[in-house]
Amino acid sequence: MKSIFRMGIPVVGKNYFPSNIQGLPTWYEIRVTGAGYQSRSNRVDVMVAMNAQTYTQDMADVAPGGWLIYDSTWPRDQLFNRKDITVIGIPFSKLCNENFDGVRARILMKNIAYVGTVAALLDIDLDVIVKLLQETFAAKAHLIDSNMQAIRLGYDYANNNVICPLPMHVEPMDKTSNSVIMDGNTAAGLGCMYAGATVGAWYPITPSTSLMDAFRSFCSRYRVDPETGKNTYAIIQAEDELAAIGMVVGAAWNGARSFTPTSGPGISLMSEFIGYAYYAEIPTVIFNVQRTGPSTGMPTRTQQCDLLSCAYASHGDTKHVLLFPSDPEECFYMAPKAFDMAERLQTPVMVMSDLDIGMNDWMVPELEWDESYVPDRGKVLNAEQLEEMDKFYRYLDVDGDGIPYRTLPGVHPKGAYFTRGSGHTKLGAYTEDAAAYQDVVDRLLVKWETARGILPGPEIQYSKFNKSGIITIGSGGGACKEALDRLAVEDIGLNYCRIRSFPFNKDVADFIEQHDVVYVVEQNRDAQLRTLLINDIEANQRKLVSLLHYNGMPINSGFVVSRVLEEIAKGRTA
Amino acid sequence: MSYIAKPKITHPGMPKNKLGLTSSDYEGTVSTLCAGCGHDSVTAAIIQAVFELGVEPHMLAKMSGIGCSSKTPAYFVNQAHGFNSVHGRMPSVTTGANAANGDLMYIGVSGDGDSLSIGVGQFVHAIRRNINMCYVIENNGVYGLTKGQFSASADIGSKPKKGEPNNQEPIDPVSTALSLGATYIARSFSGDKEQLVPLLKGALMHRGFALVDIVSPCVTFNDHEGSTKSYAHTRQFYHHVIDIDYIPPAEEIKAAYAEGEAMPIEMHDGSTIVLRKVDKDYDLTSRASAFKYLREHFNAGEITTGLLYLDESRAEMHELMGNINTPLSQLPLEELNPGSAELKKLQNRYR
Numbered sequence: 001m002k003s004i005f006r007m008g009i010p011v012v013g014k015n016y017f018p019s020n021i022q023g024l025p026t027w028y029e030i031r032v033t034g035a036g037y038q039s040r041s042n043r044v045d046v047m048v049a050m051n052a053q054t055y056t057q058d059m060a061d062v063a064p065g066g067w068l069i070y071d072s073t074w075p076r077d078q079l080f081n082r083k084d085i086t087v088i089g090i091p092f093s094k095l096c097n098e099n100f101d102g103v104r105a106r107i108l109m110k111n112i113a114y115v116g117t118v119a120a121l122l123d124i125d126l127d128v129i130v131k132l133l134q135e136t137f138a139a140k141a142h143l144i145d146s147n148m149q150a151i152r153l154g155y156d157y158a159n160n161n162v163i164c165p166l167p168m169h170v171e172p173m174d175k176t177s178n179s180v181i182m183d184g185n186t187a188a189g190l191g192c193m194y195a196g197a198t199v200g201a202w203y204p205i206t207p208s209t210s211l212m213d214a215f216r217s218f219c220s221r222y223r224v225d226p227e228t229g230k231n232t233y234a235i236i237q238a239e240d241e242l243a244a245i246g247m248v249v250g251a252a253w254n255g256a257r258s259f260t261p262t263s264g265p266g267i268s269l270m271s272e273f274i275g276y277a278y279y280a281e282i283p284t285v286i287f288n289v290q291r292t293g294p295s296t297g298m299p300t301r302t303q304q305c306d307l308l309s310c311a312y313a314s315h316g317d318t319k320h321v322l323l324f325p326s327d328p329e330e331c332f333y334m335a336p337k338a339f340d341m342a343e344r345l346q347t348p349v350m351v352m353s354d355l356d357i358g359m360n361d362w363m364v365p366e367l368e369w370d371e372s373y374v375p376d377r378g379k380v381l382n383a384e385q386l387e388e389m390d391k392f393y394r395y396l397d398v399d400g401d402g403i404p405y406r407t408l409p410g411v412h413p414k415g416a417y418f419t420r421g422s423g424h425t426k427l428g429a430y431t432e433d434a435a436a437y438q439d440v441v442d443r444l445l446v447k448w449e450t451a452r453g454i455l456p457g458p459e460i461q462y463s464k465f466n467k468s469g470i471i472t473i474g475s476g477g478g479a480c481k482e483a484l485d486r487l488a489v490e491d492i493g494l495n496y497c498r499i500r501s502f503p504f505n506k507d508v509a510d511f512i513e514q515h516d517v518v519y520v521v522e523q524n525r526d527a528q529l530r531t532l533l534i535n536d537i538e539a540n541q542r543k544l545v546s547l548l549h550y551n552g553m554p555i556n557s558g559f560v561v562s563r564v565l566e567e568i569a570k571g572r573t574a
Numbered sequence: 575m576s577y578i579a580k581p582k583i584t585h586p587g588m589p590k591n592k593l594g595l596t597s598s599d600y601e602g603t604v605s606t607l608c609a610g611c612g613h614d615s616v617t618a619a620i621i622q623a624v625f626e627l628g629v630e631p632h633m634l635a636k637m638s639g640i641g642c643s644s645k646t647p648a649y650f651v652n653q654a655h656g657f658n659s660v661h662g663r664m665p666s667v668t669t670g671a672n673a674a675n676g677d678l679m680y681i682g683v684s685g686d687g688d689s690l691s692i693g694v695g696q697f698v699h700a701i702r703r704n705i706n707m708c709y710v711i712e713n714n715g716v717y718g719l720t721k722g723q724f725s726a727s728a729d730i731g732s733k734p735k736k737g738e739p740n741n742q743e744p745i746d747p748v749s750t751a752l753s754l755g756a757t758y759i760a761r762s763f764s765g766d767k768e769q770l771v772p773l774l775k776g777a778l779m780h781r782g783f784a785l786v787d788i789v790s791p792c793v794t795f796n797d798h799e800g801s802t803k804s805y806a807h808t809r810q811f812y813h814h815v816i817d818i819d820y821i822p823p824a825e826e827i828k829a830a831y832a833e834g835e836a837m838p839i840e841m842h843d844g845s846t847i848v849l850r851k852v853d854k855d856y857d858l859t860s861r862a863s864a865f866k867y868l869r870e871h872f873n874a875g876e877i878t879t880g881l882l883y884l885d886e887s888r889a890e891m892h893e894l895m896g897n898i899n900t901p902l903s904q905l906p907l908e909e910l911n912p913g914s915a916e917l918k919k920l921q922n923r924y925r
Contacts, residue, residue: 006925180924194917196910198902199673201666218920222912230898232905234673238666239699246659246666246696247673253657255903256674272660366921369914375907408903409655409671410678413632418648418656430648 001030003119003128005181005363008173010036013181013361014554019206019299025051032170035485038327038362038478042556045168046122048114050092052076059085067166069117071110088162090117095153100146109150116154123165125172126155178366184357185261187328187367188287189214191335192259193222196375197285199258201236201247203266206299207355208289211261241269245284249273252283253419255380255408257339259285264293264306267313267350274348275314276421278444281395281404283342283378286350289358292552301552302355304474307528310350311502317441321349321451322502326459326477327357329364330500336373337456343378345451346406354523356475356554379405386412393417394428395440402446448503455501458508462495469495469511470564471544472521473529476555480521483560492564494519502532509537518543519567521560525550592628600625602649607642612764612790612805613712617649619767620681620710623774624651627822635671635678639664639693642719642792643685643712662693665700665709669891672705675901676892679778680707686727687717690745694726697747701754701783706890708777708784711747712764714792715803722795733800746872751785752865752883758784759883763808764791766879773881775820781842782890789877813871815856816880821846841886849881858883 004011009032017026031041045066049058055076062068064084070076072089096109119126129151137143158164189211192200202212212235219233238244244260251258262270267288277284292298293305312319323338325331334351342349379399386392386407394417395404404426407415417428425436426443459477461484472480477498484494497511512518512533522529527546533539547563549555588596600621605614624634631653638644640661647656659667664682672680689697689711700709715728724732727747728740751759758780762770770788777784789808791797797804823844837849849858857863864883871878898905 002925180921182921182924186924190917190920194911196905196907198905198910199670201670201673222916223910225898225909228898231896232898232902232910234892234895234897234902236669236673236703236895239695242663243666243669243696243699246663247670249659250657250667250670250672251674251903252670253667254671254674254678254901258670258674273663276660367917369911369917371914373907407655409635410633410675413630413653416632416653416655418658420656420658421660422658 001361002132002181003124004030004032004170005176005179006128006132007125007170008176009170010034010173010175010363011181012038012363014040014356015360016553017300025054034173034175036175036363037482037557039475039482040479040554040556042558046118046166048118050111050114067121069114069121088121090114090154090157090161092117092154095157096150099149099153105146109146112147112150113154116151116156117158118154119151120155120158120164121162121166121169123169123171126151176363179363180366181361181363182328183210183359183361184325184328184331184353185211185289185359186214187332187364188261188335188351188353188358190218190367191332193218194332194369195257195336195339197257197259197339198232199234199236199247199251199256200260201238201244201251201258202260202262203238203241203244205241205263205266207291207359208261208263208266208287210359211287211289241266242273245270245273245286248284248286249277249282252342253409257285257343257375259287259339261287261289263289263291263299264309265296267306267309271313272315274320275316275318277348278314278318278320279316279421280419281346281406282419283339283346284348285338285342286348288350288352290352290354298552300355302475302523302554303550303552304352304354304476304523305525305528305550307352307522307524307532310352311532319448319503321345321347321455323349323351323456324473324500324502325351325353325357326474326498327364328362329367331357332367334456336375340376341451341455344376344403344454345447346378346403347447347451352474354475360554379403381405381407381415383412386414389414393426395424395426395443397426397443397446400446401450402443402448403450452503452505455503455505457505458500458511459498460496460507460511462511462514463493466493466495467515468517468519469497469515470519470521470560471497471499471508471511471529471533473499476521476523479555479557479560482557483564486557486561487564492568494564499529502536504533504537508533509539512537512539512543515543517545519545519547519564521547521549521555523549523555591625593630595625595628595631597621597625599653600631600651602647602652605646605649607645608794610793611642612714612788612792613643613646614649615764615767616710616712616770616788616790617646619764619770619774621650622767622771623778626771627775627778629679629778633678635668635680637664637668637671637680637682637707639684639688641685641688641717643683643790644688646683646712662688662691663696664688665693665696665705668707669700669703669705672707672891674903676706676897677901680705681778682707682709684709684711686711686713686715686725686747690726690747694745698750698754701751701756701785703891704755704757704782704888704894706781706783706892708774708780708786710774711785711787712790713747713787713803714790714796715801716792716796718792718795729802732802733798735795735798739800746868747785747787748882749865749868752861752868755888756785756883757782757885757888758881760785760881761787761789761877761879763789763812763877763879765805765809766812769814769817769879772818772820776818776841776847776881779820779841779843779845781886782888808877811876813876813878814852814880815867815878815882816858817850817852818881819848819850821848839884839886847881847884852880859885
C-alpha cells in the first residue's frame with residue numbers, strides 16, 4: 001500500500017478483522033483510485049487468498065473479470081470453478097520452504113513473497129518497495145536481505161510464469177506528495193498532544209485503544225521536560241470507564257485539559273458522570289470511537305450507532321455537544337476544537353469518530369499546525385480578577401450568553417465554591433426551591449443556543465438547480481461524495497451537506513428548508529441522525545428520507561447510489 | 575497580596591493559628607444532619623485539625639460522593655473548594671484532580687455505603703495508586719438517607735431497627751486497606767476527639783493514601799440495642815492500640831513519654847508523629863502482624879483503634895508516574911506543544 005502511495009497514486013487501506021487475538025482470518029483491503037476516493041469500493045478486482053479456510057468466500061467475492069491469486073503448493077482444483085475470473089496459482093509455500101529454514105521464517109516469508117507477486121502483476125515499482133523495507137527494518141538490518149529475497153521469489157516466479165503486468169495495473173502519478181497515510185486514532189492522539197492535553201484517563205476498549213496508545217507514544221517523545229527528565233503529562237489507566245470519566249472530570253475541574261477515549265459500552269458506563277458534568281458545568285472531552293452495537297455487538301466492526309446515546313447521555317434533561325470528524329485529518333483538527341469548545345461552553349464535548357475512521361489507513365492532506373493558535377480556556381477568573389471582586393458566584397449569567405464564570409481551586413479564597421450535582425441556585429447554593437432550580441436549568445438552554453452559533457458549521461456543496469440533497473455525518477462523507485460523482489454521470493444532481501456538530505447549526509436547517517427531498521445517510525439501523533434533526537431543529541420529517549447502512553462494514557458509494565436510484569424509481573424527485 | 579480573608583472576630587480570646595486565623599474561620603455552613611449524628615463530631619474534629627495545622631483554606635480541596643457523610647464537606651471550611659460528586663465515585667474525581675494539581679491538600683469524606691458498597695471498586699484502586707489524600711470513612715453500618723438499610727460494613731448479628739439481623743460478612747475498610755498497601759491506616763471513633771484530631775492531622779500531612787475509618791453512629795437508624803455501631807456498643811468495646819501526637823516541623827517534642835511507649839517518626843515535610851503505644855504488642859510497621867492482631871481482636875468483638883499502619887517510604891501517584899513538580903494544570907501551551915516544524919517532521923513516518 002505504501003509503495004503505491006509513494007508512486008504518487010491515491011490509495012486507502014481498510015482492515016477487516018475479528019474480535020480475537022490469534023488464529024482467525026483477517027482481510028486487508030487496498031483501494032486505488034486516480035480520483036482519491038476514500039470510502040470502501042465494495043468491489044474486489046484482485047484478491048490474494050492466503051487462508052485455505054476462506055478460499056470459497058474469497059473466490060465468490062471477486063468481481064467478474066477479476067483475478068484471484070492463491071498458494072498453489074497444494075492443489076485446490078475442486079474449489080476453483082468460476083469461469084468469469086482468472087485464477088493465478090503461485091506456489092508460495094513451496095518457494096519459501098525451498099529457500100528458508102525454520103517453520104516460523106517459512107510462514108512469515110510466505111506473506112512477504114506474495115507482495116513480490118502482486119508487485120509484478122500490478123507493476124509496482126520494486127525500488128520503492130526496497131526503500132520501504134530499508135526504512136522499516138532500519139534498526140534490524142539483518143532482516144532486510146531475507147525479506148528482499150522473499151519478495152524476489154514471488155516477483156520472479158510471477159514474471160516467469162504469468163503474463164505481467166495484468167491489464168489492470170498501476171502507473172505512477174503525482175497526487176500524493178502533500179499527503180500522509182494515517183489512521184484517525186493516531187491523528188486524534190496527536191491532536192490532543194498539540195492541544196495541550198495533560199491528563200488522559202481511560203479504560204481499554206476496542207476500537208479506541210490505539211488513540212491513547214498514540215497519545216502516549218507522542219507524549220513520551222515530546223512531553224518530557226528537558227531539564228528534569230520528568231513528564232508533563234499524566235496517563236491513568238482506570239479500573240473501568242466510570243473511573244476514567246471521573247478522573248477526567250476531576251482534572252478538568254482543576255483546570256487541566258483532560259480527555260478520555262472510549263466506545264459505545266464505555267459511554268453507557270460514563271453516563272452518570274456525563275450528566276453531572278453537564279449540570280455542574282465542567283469541561284469534559286470524550287472521544288467516542290464508535291463500534292457496532294447493541295450490547296457487546298461486533299467490537300471490530302464499524303457503525304454510527306451512538307448518536308442518540310451520546311446526544312442525550314444521562315438521566316434528567318441533558319443534552320451534549322457532539323463533533324463529527326469525517327476522516328483522520330478532521331480527528332486532528334477537531335481535538336483542539338473539542339477542548340476549546342468544552343472550556344468555552346463548560347460542558348461535555350464528545351468527538352464522534354468510528355472504527356472505520358479510527359483504525360483504518362486514510363490518505364489525508366499533510367497535517368499543519370497554526371502557530372497563532374491560542375487555546376480558548378473559557379471564562380476562568382484569575383487571582384487578580386477575584387481580588388477585585390466583591391463576591392464571586394458560580395452560576396450567574398453575567399454576559400447573557402448562558403455561560404457563567406468559573407474559578408479554579410487554589411487560586412484565591414474568594415473563588416471557592418461548592419461543586420455539586422444536586423439542585424443549586426444561580427449563586428451556587430444547594431436548593432430545592434422550584435423557581436431557583438428552574439432558573440438554572442433554563443439558563444443552560446441559553447447556553448445551548450450559544451453553542452449552536454459557535455460550533456463548526458456543515459460542509460455544503462450547493463447548486464440552485466438541484467431540488468434534492470444529501471445529509472450525512474462522519475465517515476459517511478467519502479461514500480456520499482463519491483456517490484454524487486457517480487449519480488452526476490447519470491444526470492442526477494444532488495446537493496451535499498455534511499454535518500460537523502450537534503446542536504445543529506442554522507445552515508443545516510436552511511439546507512433542509514431549501515430542498516424538496518433530503519436523503520439522510522447514516523450508519524445505524526434506527527435513523528438516529530434523522531431523529532436528532534427532527535428533535536433539535538424541528539426539521540420537516542416528511543422531507544427526510546433515510547438511507548441506512550448498518551451491517552458493520554464501512555459504507556460504500558454503491559450503496560448510496562443504488563438506494564437513491566431506488567427512491568427515485570419509487571417516485572421521489574431528484 | 576494576601577489571599578487569607580480577615581478573621582471574623584467572634585471572641586477576643588480565641589486562639590489563632592500560624593496564619594492568624596481562628597477555628598471559626600474554618601467553619602462551614604450549618605449542618606442539616608440529625609441532632610447527635612456522629613458525623614457532626616467528625617466535622618468538628620476536621621475543623622480543629624486543619625485549624626491547628628494552619629492549612630490555607632483555599633488550598634484545601636474537599637471531595638465527597640453521595641450520602642449523609644458526603645454532605646459534610648459543606649459544613650467545614652467555607653473558603654475551600656468542594657466537590658460533591660456522584661455516589662461512590664469520589665476517589666476517581668480526586669485522582670484526576672490530584673493528577674492535574676498535586677499542590678492542593680485533598681480530603682475525601684465518604685461513608686460505608688459510598689466506599690464499601692457502591693464505590694468499593696474506586697476505593698480499592700485509589701489505594702493501589704497511592705493517591706496523596708486523606709480519605710475519611712464515616713462508618714455507621716447503615717444507609718441513612720434511604721432510611722436504614724444495612725451497608726457492607728454491618729457486622730454479622732447486628733440488628734436493624736426493623737427486620738432480620740445481618741448475616742453477611744462485613745467489609746472492614748482497615749484490613750482491606752492493609753491488604754492493598756495503603757500507607758497510613760487509622761481507625762477512630764467520632765466520640766473520641768482527643769484521639770481523632772491527631773490522627774486526622776497525621777493523615778492530612780502524610781504523603782500518600784491515608785485512610786481514617788471512623789465509627790460514627792447513626793442516631794436515627796443504628797443506635798439502638800443490638801446494633802454494633804451504636805454509641806454504647808462502641809464505647810464498651812473500644813480498644814486503643816497506638817495513639818499519636820502530631821508535631822509540626824521545627825517544633826520541639828515537648829511531651830514526656832514513658833520509656834518504650836513513645837516512638838517519634840519523621841514525615842516527609844519534616845513534621846513528626848509521636849506514637850504512644852497503648853498496647854505494646856502492636857507493631858504498626860508490619861502488615862502481616864497488624865492483620866493478625868486486627869483479626870484476633872475483631873473475633874473477640876473488639877474495635878481496634880489508633881494508628882494501625884504506617885509506611886512513609888512508598889512513592890505516591892505523581893512519583894510513580896514520573897511527573898514534573900509543577901502542577902500539570904499550570905503548564906502553558908508553549909511547554910506542551912512541539913510546534914509546526916516538528917509536526918511536519920514527524921509526519922515523514924506516515925508516508
